[in-house]
Amino acid sequence: MHQAPAGWTAALTFGQVWRTEEDSEFSLSSGLSRETVSDLLIAGRFSAPFGLTISARGLLDKDARFNKAEALASWSNSRLDLNASYLLLVRDNDEDRASGQSEWTFDSTYQVSRHWAASTEARYDLADRRLDRLGLGLQYRNECIEVGFAARRNYASASNLEPSTDFDLTVALKGFSTGGSAKEYRRTCAF
Known part of the structure; x- marks a missing residue:
């Protein structure tokens, strides 16, 4: 891991497991395979x-193909959080x-x-080329209450034959030892 004086950090990790005997209990895409040497784990941040x-992280097999991989990117400031991720899993x-x-x-x-x-x-399914x-x-949040409303549409797929729409309403009381801080919402009164 490297931490630069300018404030940025970077890390790169490689890993591999060696065994003296083969183990047939692991799945083919687990990275531990059925041989004495595992796939190569590569991870970076x-x-x-x-x-x-x-x-990003992934398992690189002996044919130089990834059988599992994940990449994450996020950017945030005081008002906006953006997140994107990519996931790859082979048939197993x-x-x-x-x-x-x-x-x-x-x-x-x-x-x-x-x-x-x-x-x-x-969420977009690249294998089926469709919105999932x-x-x-x-x-809404203040020093006393947190109220949330969400609507989610799940589209039809091989495992979910009927599309569905879910609506969620949550209400949480703040400030009654709920473990959360309401400091950022405290009002100041002056005479």
Whole structure:
């Protein structure tokens, strides 16, 4: 890991497992395979002081192909949080995955005002080339209460034959030893 005086950090990790005997208990895509040498784990991370964070990790097999991989990117400031992720999983019957999976996921939260925040989410299935999920949310928070409303549309897929829409309403009381801090919402009174 490297931490620069300018405030950014970077890390790169490699890993591999060696065994004296083969073990047939591991699934093919687990990275531990059925041989005495595992797949190579490669992981990296970069973080900048202006709110950008990028990380990736994957298992590289002996044919130089990734059988599992994940990449995450996020950027945030005082009002906006943006997140994107990519996931790759190969077909593996031992893990009940009859076909490979590959998807993008996006989500964001925008602090509209001191008390109001809006959020969005989306998931796109690259293997099936279709939108898998779409969601919107709105939240109100002050020193006493937190109220959230969210709507999420799940589209039809091989495992979910009927599309569905879910609505969530949550209400939480703040300041009664709930473990959260309401400091940022405390009002100041003066005479």
